[in-house]
Amino acid sequence: MNRKIVIAGNWKLHKTNQEALQLANQIKIKNTHIKKAGIIICPPFTALSEVHSVVKDCNVALGAQNVYWEKQGAFTGEISAGMIKSTGAVYAIIGHSERHQYFGETDETVNKRINAALEAGLKPIVCVGETLEEREKNITAQVVTRQIKGAFAGMSADAMKNIIIAYEPVWAIGTGKTATPDQAQEVHALIRQLISKEFGNAVADNIVIQYGGSVKPDNAESLLGQKDIDGALVGGACLDADSFTAIIAAAEKLLQA
Numbered sequence: 001m002n003r004k005i006v007i008a009g010n011w012k013l014h015k016t017n018q019e020a021l022q023l024a025n026q027i028k029i030k031n032t033h034i035k036k037a038g039i040i041i042c043p044p045f046t047a048l049s050e051v052h053s054v055v056k057d058c059n060v061a062l063g064a065q066n067v068y069w070e071k072q073g074a075f076t077g078e079i080s081a082g083m084i085k086s087t088g089a090v091y092a093i094i095g096h097s098e099r100h101q102y103f104g105e106t107d108e109t110v111n112k113r114i115n116a117a118l119e120a121g122l123k124p125i126v127c128v129g130e131t132l133e134e135r136e137k138n139i140t141a142q143v144v145t146r147q148i149k150g151a152f153a154g155m156s157a158d159a160m161k162n163i164i165i166a167y168e169p170v171w172a173i174g175t176g177k178t179a180t181p182d183q184a185q186e187v188h189a190l191i192r193q194l195i196s197k198e199f200g201n202a203v204a205d206n207i208v209i210q211y212g213g214s215v216k217p218d219n220a221e222s223l224l225g226q227k228d229i230d231g232a233l234v235g236g237a238c239l240d241a242d243s244f245t246a247i248i249a250a251a252e253k254l255l256q257a
């Protein structure tokens with residue numbers, strides 16, 4: 001199996017178009033030498049087309065932060081997978097815990113969004129992860145298993161080749177509390193096992209499972225050094241070109257070792 005590491009930046013609700021262009025340009029320029037690590041940036045919908053014009057011919061791929069499952073119709077304020085695809089974006093984050101927390105996301109809607117994204121030719125970055133309460137109740141494995149089964153219900157092994165999974169413990173998002181490399185590795189191994197059981201070893205061996213939750217330049221290497229951690233989904237630290245670049249550098253270093 002070829003070791004892969006993919007670093008994605010989730011810009012969340014940040015950056016006007018002008019600011020987005022500036023950040024994308026800086027990220028592009030600072031990472032021209034990166035050959036092995038994958039790089040994805042996920043600006044807000046409003047900046048996708050403009051940012052695409054900056055990154056279209058380089059090693060930085062573009063993603064959105066959500067997808068609606070209907071193709072078109074009277075769904076005011078929603079954005080379809082086809083619309084996202086038309087901006088030049090290739091990826092879409094789906095089921096982020098903030099969508100669950102603030103916007104009524106469920107395992108079922110995550111599944112619908114994944115299907116719509118795949119149908120339009122987008123690659124979903126599917127988020128799972130337990131809350132602090134769930135971790136303290138010792139039901140992390142149960143929760144993540146339910147989320148994985150729900151998200152990928154009815155999916156074919158072939159479709160799974162276009163999926164990235166991000167394990168993001170909710171208690172580690174934006175809190176400065178990172179899961180220890182061992183805590184993260186344990187859940188990543190469980191996720192790979194579940195994927196293997198449902199879709200076979202080949203899919204499980206090749207699927208990228210990212211960790212997310214307070215990933216910073218100073219903890220990136222120890223997290224990415226874990227056997228089943230194939231990347232990071234970065235929030236806060238991706239809004240600054242230097243800190244995002246330092247995380248990418250940690251990935252590249254591990255891949256060259």
Ligand code: 13P
Binds near residue numbers: 174
């Ligand atoms: P932070 O890196 O700010 O904790 O956010 C993680 C995240 O939610 C990425 O999707």
